[in-house]
Amino acid sequence: MAILICTALALITELVARMKILTSTTGSKGFTLIELLIVLLIIGITASFATLSINNLRPTEAQTLFKQLQNQLHQSQQSAQLKNLNLRLVIKNNQSTIEQLNPLTHKWLETSEIQALKWQDIVVDSSESEINISPNGYTTPSTLDISAGGESYQLTTQ
Numbered sequence: 001m002a003i004l005i006c007t008a009l010a011l012i013t014e015l016v017a018r019m020k021i022l023t024s025t026t027g028s029k030g031f032t033l034i035e036l037l038i039v040l041l042i043i044g045i046t047a048s049f050a051t052l053s054i055n056n057l058r059p060t061e062a063q064t065l066f067k068q069l070q071n072q073l074h075q076s077q078q079s080a081q082l083k084n085l086n087l088r089l090v091i092k093n094n095q096s097t098i099e100q101l102n103p104l105t106h107k108w109l110e111t112s113e114i115q116a117l118k119w120q121d122i123v124v125d126s127s128e129s130e131i132n133i134s135p136n137g138y139t140t141p142s143t144l145d146i147s148a149g150g151e152s153y154q155l156t157t158q
Helices: 002-018 033-057 061-083
Strands: 087-092 095-101 108-110 123-126 130-133 142-148 151-157
Touching: 002 033, 061 087, 061 095, 061 130, 061 142, 061 151
Parallel strands: none
Antiparallel strands: 087 095, 087 130, 095 108, 123 142, 142 151
8 A cells, every 4th residue: 555655646746747837927836726636635545545454454352362362371381381380271251360270278379470361342252161271281172262343263272
């Protein structure tokens, strides 16, 4: 789209340079009102196309959440293996948190090492209520369905 804008501006510049600017009866040179309006119209149309193209390039909220959940799960798997920890991913109340098993008390505690994710207006369904991540790399097989606004994404854990 940027190439189209540059090409249009170059053509306009070339046309203006080639135009013979008439001298009025008073001897002043300049553009007529019609010529200025046509140039402004062309620039406005080109800018609107550029704006529409840029808006289409932005990821949707569902795509962003899919990537964030994917990264959170991957980071949890790496952390569990490197630090020999039992972790689990819990998805409830429009948020996903990573919890760590305390080996002494056998209670799950939220870990601050991996940031929790929160969302609104996106539906996340999981085939498992908790996804356990073991130090040996085993992850509870599960499927996360992420959907919003007519789009749907599926994240599979293995």
